[in-house]
Amino acid sequence: MPLPELSEASVALHVEADDWREAIRVAGALLSDTHATDAAYTQRMIDVVEEFGAYVVIAPGLALAHARPGADVHDDALVVATLAAPVRFGHPHNDPVSVVLGLAVTTAESHVGWVAEIANVFNDETAIPRLAAATTLDEVRAVFGASPLRIGDQA
């Protein structure tokens, strides 16, 4: 299953965030603004880190913000937020974080195909620094192997 198309609505670049909670809120706002989730899902993503620590920082500079499926998730969705200045999540090796992926899944099984695609993208160690440096949507899409959006492609 290919990853969802990244659009202007699902990508935010070089956003100011003072701490990891704000960084997760940036990704959460993209998810709720695109109606993939309710706003409550953002707090659940923060709760995961409060409860279990910074394990969501799965690679140097990259956090995969996510929570379990729930009534506040309406669609499977992946969003990308990059930060103007990196923030610390408290991970012993992978801090600081400059790229936050926000993942919402309706069922535990529904995202398995995406996971393979995400792994394919990020097994290339240049992917995270390229995302962190990206200044346009097309640069982000290129990291994910997607072609540039042409005018008129977006609804």
Place this chain on the structure above:
Amino acid sequence: MKIVAVCGSGVGSSAILKLNAERALERLDLEADVVAGDIESLGTTAADAQVILTSPELVERIGKTFADIVVIDNYFDLAELTEKLERAIG
């Protein structure tokens, strides 16, 4: 051989860890059943597991186990996964 990839919620990061562990095992030409799970159900999922793969942030939450605990810093670094898995089971 059973390997459990563990995260806090059982979706997302543990699924990535499971997939890349499978890719590392392929490199090592080793066969194992890799499953993803959350920390709360670990007592059940890891009861018959030889290896538990997880983040440094979750190690302290793993209770008593007979499995080898292998800590992965970078879930996307196949070299790290391959080396650590080889040391644990190779």
